[in-house]
Amino acid sequence: MNVDTLIVGFGIAGLNYAEQLRSYNKSFIVMAPDEESASHLAAGIVNPTVLKRFNPVWKAAAFLEYALPFYSNLGEQIETQVMHPLPIYRILSNIQEQNDWSVASSRTSLEKYLNKQLISKDEFPEVRAPFGFGEVIQSARVDTKKLLSHYIQKMIPNQFISEKFEHKSMIHGEWIGYKDIQARQIVFCEGYHGVENPYFNYLPLIGSKGEILIIKCDQLTEEFIFKGPIFLSPMGDNTFWVGATFDREDKTTRVSGEGKAWLLTKLKQFLKLPFEVLEHKAQIRATVIDRRPLLGRHPKHENIYLLNGVGTRGVLMSPLLAKWLFQFVENNIELPAETDIKRFEKQYFRN
Ligand SMILES: Cc1cc2nc3c(=O)[nH]c(=O)nc-3n(C[C@H](O)[C@H](O)[C@H](O)COP(=O)(O)OP(=O)(O)OC[C@H]3O[C@@H](n4cnc5c(N)ncnc54)[C@H](O)[C@@H]3O)c2cc1C
Incomplete structure (x- = not known):
């Protein structure tokens, strides 16, 4: 052939x-x-920002402007919706982060992606966020x-x-x-x-291992991705993606007790609702x-x-x-x- x-x-x-x-x-x-x-x-999160330090990712605008219509059109061609536009709600940890968010959302490189208006903690009583949330707009999840x-x-x-x-x-x-x-x-x-x-x-190519959990949580909204110390992203049918760890040493796809314990500790820091762990998995990111x-x-x-x-x-x-x-x-x-x-x-x- x-x-x-x-x-x-x-x-x-x-x-x-x-x-x-x-x-x-x-x-x-x-x-x-x-x-x-x-x-x-992968969670399949399409996010043009780095939410640790409130920066745009490298060539954010170029990548995002090409990716969003691409996945949307491809979904039509394969007759299945694969891209779900979803805002990311970044949990702000303190007053300093609230101020940093306000400054970042006024920068020309970020104003398209960060909502200037902070979101009150009272919007989501099921999520612990005493300093409220910053909202990322133009983000999405692709069901990879x-x-x-x-x-x-x-x-x-x-x-x-x-x-x-x-x-x-x-x-x-x-x-x-x-x-x-x-x-x-x-x-x-x-x-x-x-x-x-x-x-x-x-x-x-150095690689970095990521462990994740899939949980079931019946009462949590599926309209938003939450980002605290880790991501909590809806996958449909009341299931959510929780992750991830970041390990540059172990290059196996074996899951670990420490990985799971770490993920659960981080999750419980902000999710107040009861949940059940359905899956625990690991893969290696191709990092350079x-x-x-x-x-x-x-x-x-x-x-x-x-x-x-x-x-x-x-x-x-x-x-x-x-x-x-x-x-x-x-x-x-x-x-x-x-x-x-x-x-x-x-x-x-x-x-
Ligand atoms: C836990 C975790 C969470 C992530 N979350 C996100 C996210 O939310 N958003 C995001 O953008 N990215 C995310 N990533 C990163 C993302 O997964 C990677 O950037 C991306 O999936 C890598 O795609 P790839 O096609 O290069 O490699 P892979 O997905 O690893 O695919 C490689 C392919 O090559 C095949 N292959 C390998 N060797 C051979 C061979 N010899 N012969 C034939 N086939 C072979 C494999 O079977 C596989 O099909 C995440 C990664 C991890 C681990």
């Missing part, structure tokens, strides 16, 4: 690259094993699990191969050969598993040493590409990152320098 592109990996990055190819009528195959990835476990499964069924049922790609079986020359597939180029979107990819394992994505072409092989390192903001960033990479691969349009893996070539790449 001959195709333009073989995509390896089908998390949110692989899906977004597939969608670029599909929308430009390029032929492609996606290969990924049937296993849960970081994209399946639903998106990934429906996209395969509706858009690429005959272009998806459910198996792990074995790098050692790949033949590279003018074409990429893998079993019976011949592709003009290959794009690796393997998330943290990229550390096992012999073509790109020179890159400083300089906190910027990893896009680009292999230093030696013209037709081997990478879309990785989307870190803690993969849902927000992947649509535009996939577009940038597509334009680079197909039309030779330069990548933003901060994203291009060339930045690491001198320091890390050895022949």
Whole structure:
């Protein structure tokens, strides 16, 4: 079978690259094993702000303006709503934070995203917030699990191969050969598993583990995402996503007693209602040493590409990152320098 592109990996990055190819009528195959990835476990929160320090995320406006209509249109195409616009209510810890919020919400880079008007603690008596809330507007939740499964069924049922790609079986020359597939180029979107990819394992993909809980809480509103020391985000049917831990040492997806205890302690600091824990899970975020994505072409092989390192903001960033990479691969349009893996070539790449 001959195709333009073989995509390896089908998390949110692989899906977004597939969608670029599909929308430009390029032929492609996606290969990924049937296993849960970081994209399946993510809360799917699309948030243009950093709520620890009240800053915009890097290139917030560009990513958000591309991502929101992208997910909304894609939902229509796969006939399932996958994007749910939801404000984030940031619990303010003290008077200093109230003041910081007021200052931040007047900054030009943030005024579109932060409501200047503070929200009173009395709005949500079920949530402990003696200093009230700051509201993030233009935020959303993308149901990544639903998106990934429906996209395969509706858009690429005959272009998806459910198996792990074995790098050692790949033949590279003018074409990429893998079993019976011949592709003009290959794009690796393997998330943290990229550390096992012999073509790109020179890159400083560090990874950070996140543990989460899914809880059931019958009386809590499903209209808002709450952000205290951790996120509490509605998932439908009175279930909520609670997370996450952040661990750079342990690179396994095993859940831990300490992780669960930490999450429960943080949750009980602000949720006053009774709840039941339904699930406890962990995955690894593909984080990079300089906190910027990893896009680009292999230093030696013209037709081997990478879309990785989307870190803690993969849902927000992947649509535009996939577009940038597509334009680079197909039309030779330069990548933003901060994203291009060339930045690491001198320091890390050895022949
Ligand atoms: C707990 C937690 C919460 C998060 N919450 C959010 C959030 O709210 N908002 C947000 O924007 N981001 C969030 N993130 C980050 C987000 O999950 C990631 O940025 C994003 O999902 C990474 O997508 P990816 O496609 O690069 O990698 P992954 O989702 O890890 O997908 C990699 C894919 O590659 C496949 N693969 C790997 N190796 C091979 C191989 N050899 N052959 C074939 N296939 C292979 C895997 O099976 C998988 O399909 C969260 C992450 C975690 C862990």
